[in-house]
Amino acid sequence: MRAPSPSTSVAAMKALAASAWLIVLLGSASLATASAALPPPGVVVGVAAGNNVTGSTTSSGGEGAAATAGRRRPTRFGEGCAGAEDISIYQGPASPLPGGVPAYKVDVVNRCVGGPVACAIAGIHVRCGWFSSVSLVDPTMFRRLGRDDCLVNDGRSLLGGDTVSFEYSNSFKYDLSVRAATCVRP
Structure with a gap:
């Protein structure tokens, strides 16, 4: 089995970071929506x-x-x-x-x-x-x-x-x- 190339690892890290930010943003949006309710x-x-x-x-x-x-x-x-x-x-x-x-x-x-x-x-x-x-x-x-x-x-x-x-x-x-x-x- 071959080791992953450095470019594959970098791409995977970028995808992971983007996913994490998306989760944070969605969580913040749902908190803001819940807070706005009367x-x-x-x-x-x-x-x-x-x-x-x-x-x-x-x-x-x-x-x-x-x-x-x-x-x-x-x-x-x-x-x-x-x-x-x-x-x-x-x-x-x-x-x-x-x-x-x-x-x-x-x-x-x-x-x-x-x-x-x-x-x-x-x-x-x-x-x-x-x-x-x-x-x-x-x-x-x-x-x-x-x-x-x-x-x-x-x-x-x-x-x-x-x-x-x-x-x-x-x-x-x-x-x-x-x-x-x-x-x-x-």
Whole structure:
């Protein structure tokens, strides 16, 4: 049997590199498409008058990104806040721990575009199962209150366009979705 010629090896390496880049690009495109989907619409819980609360919503959750495509715009309160409907949660892989335990980066984003003051959202609760992490997560950023109930940003308001980010480590990724959020005046 003959050894492959150097030109064959170079061609094979180029083909392998091109395939790897194609996989990376396709993966990035699918992540961007999934991130662009709107969260499921919420249900109006109540509107309080005469205090700092302008509205409260809960999200029905439990539906995938594909099911939310083409939905109507969120219900707006006053100057533009829609509570839970304006909160998006994105998560993806982060650098694993030295022992090989997978890590995940989470971004909780207030997507309201009515301006920082008009879009302040507080009391952001997330469905999180029995959330736990091998590495410490700052409890003022994200903590579990009970089964399937985690609190974001210590309950404080998240202004329009702001993001709370944290990383956690576990052998599997938790399915995180918005449970409830309240529109407030900061």
